Amino acid sequence: MVASSTVGDGLRPGEEIGNEDQIETPLPFGPMLAVASIQLCEAFNILMLFPFVYFMVVDFLPPESEQWAGLYAGIIGAMWPFGQFITSALWGDAADRFGRRPTLLLGTLGTSLVAPVFGFSGSILMAALTRLFGGALNGNVAVMKAVIGDITDDSNRARGYSICIVMYGLGSTFGPTLGGFLANSADREIFKNIPFVQSSVFKSYPYLLPCLAQCIVGLISFTIIAVALPETYSAENRSHSRLPSDDVDTGDEMHIELSGDQHHHVQDKRVMRAILVYSLTALAWVIYDETFPLLCASPPDVGGLGLNSSEIGCALAVSGIAAIVFQLVLFPMIEKRYEIPVLFRASGVTAACAFLFLPISGIWISVNAKLSWTLLLIAVCVQISAACACFACILMLVNNSANAQNRGAVNAKGQAMAAFARACGPFLSGMLWSFSVRNSNIPGHQWIPFSVAAAAILSAAVASSKFST
Structure with a gap:
């Protein structure tokens, strides 16, 4: 089965993504x-x-x-x-x-x-x-x-x-x-x-x-x-992709002019907006992913948790279990009730709150280790659930911003910009954490990199508000 192309800002004309009575195709x-x-x-x-x-x-x-x-x-x-x-x-x-x-x-x-x-x-x-x-x-x-x-x-x-x-x-x-x-x-x-x-x-x-x-x-x-993957892209669509010029009516009063090199659709505002949201989302989480182990391994006197590698692995294992449960059980049910742009914005705000909540666990590590661990596990489970929802939503928004003839190229451009963000993120997070440690006398210094991550995902949420619902 090959799905027909989607149109507009991630929705089909007259479609209600939140229709929970829709029968799911295997x-x-x-x-x-x-x-x-x-x-x-x-x-x-x-x-x-x-x-x-x-x-x-x-x-x-x-x-x-x-x-x-x-x-x-x-x-x-x-x-x-x-x-x-x-x-x-x-x-x-x-x-x-x-x-x-x-x-x-x-x-x-x-x-x-x-x-x-x-x-x-x-x-x-x-x-x-x-x-x-x-x-x-x-x-x-x-x-x-x-x-x-x-x-x-x-x-x-x-x-x-x-x-x-x-x-x-x-x-x-x-x-x-x-x-x-x-x-x-x-x-x-x-x-x-x-x-x-x-x-x-x-x-x-x-x-x-x-x-x-x-x-x-x-x-x-x-x-x-x-062995298992047949060609999913029809020969007819590939022949359209090779045409030097072709106008495709998406059915939503939106005409996309195709050119031979397939770069025309970057000028489409819907595609550019989806790629921007994807890039900001990738940047937010690469900063978090790089900074989290630094926070855990750093000593408490600089705002860290002072954990060893096995304890950090335990926290990551708990977050992995939370991700599997959320993605396989909770997200499909939530996605049927809410439109994708709305769900992305809610997940982005939730992620920002989790980013900013995480350093609180370091404050309590010297006072009450059990409370610190509880706060840490709550934060990582909430952020990984928000991450799963955000990335699932943005992948659908990127896919739905293109038609069948240029879906591969649109996804490639989105992946390219996300890869660029992931390449820059380690340098940015390293500099931010080093700066915070060197200025550990400043109250709240450990929030600096997590605040930047929160700002990135909130910016993505704001940008996604332009998608129609």
Whole structure:
């Protein structure tokens, strides 16, 4: 089943998104399995290196330069989304011209083969360039969103996006765990009796094994796409995408002039607004995601919680469970009752409140540890639920701002701008937290980065108010 194109500001003419009596169309199993594997693989690609990249950089640097390790680790971490920013539009155009399936197969295979090269890195420059190249080869997220737009309709699109966000959550949990577990494996006691791990190659390249695991995950996803995903984009639509000029009537007194390179729709106010909201949302959460572990690990005398890695992992595990429950159980019910723009704004305001509430837990850590933990878990569960709702809503708004002929390119441009925000976010959050720690004598200094994150998501909520309901 291929859904017809949506029009207007994310709504069909005369459609009521909040109609709870609408019968939900079953999701196609094969395509959704492929989409889920892509999202899981994407989380592995981005996050698996986070537990060991700092130590990898330390190994590359001379002892007198170790104080710069954090900066270089941030640069390496930002290279993947920056590579996506450079090429996302090209991948989206390719998906609209040649089809979703071959584009996804090529992107998945390319990133899978690049992964082991990162494990063989012998310098910071090689590591950064490898990550940049891997990100540039990966336009899968934008194309995957176009696939969801192709195979769903308004009755089941929310559940389709919910499944994807849950899979990303699972990948963001298991990816870093596996990366940290397999890094430097030749020197770890648990692997001492495994000849394969004790080979000279893993002793010379201690971070190769997690990269091989990333490669295997990617090849499994490649196989699932090849077997389970049919082409979801019709040959007729692809022929329209190649026309040098074509006027498509969306049925909502809105005419979009198509051109060969598919960049015309950026001038459409609806598309530009959706991409702006997506970028601000991505920026808000990358600032939060980067600052949260810093708040948890910092000592209480600078406003932190003084938690160790296992305690931070416990908090993240609780938030992961909350995300799964919210996405699979609560969000589909809420989405049927409220229109998407309204739900996004409510979730954005909720997220801003959670961001600003979180540092309160640090104030109580020295007075009442149980109360501090309670406040912390409430904040992380509320923010992760708001995050799930916000991203599901904005993905639908971006998809619905385009028609079938340019859905891949529109999603690619949205993904490119979100990737740019995610590339800038680590630098911004690091500078803000460092500034707050250096000025710990100022009351409320620990709120500085979280206030910026709250301002970003509130700005996105204001921008989304222009969508008609």
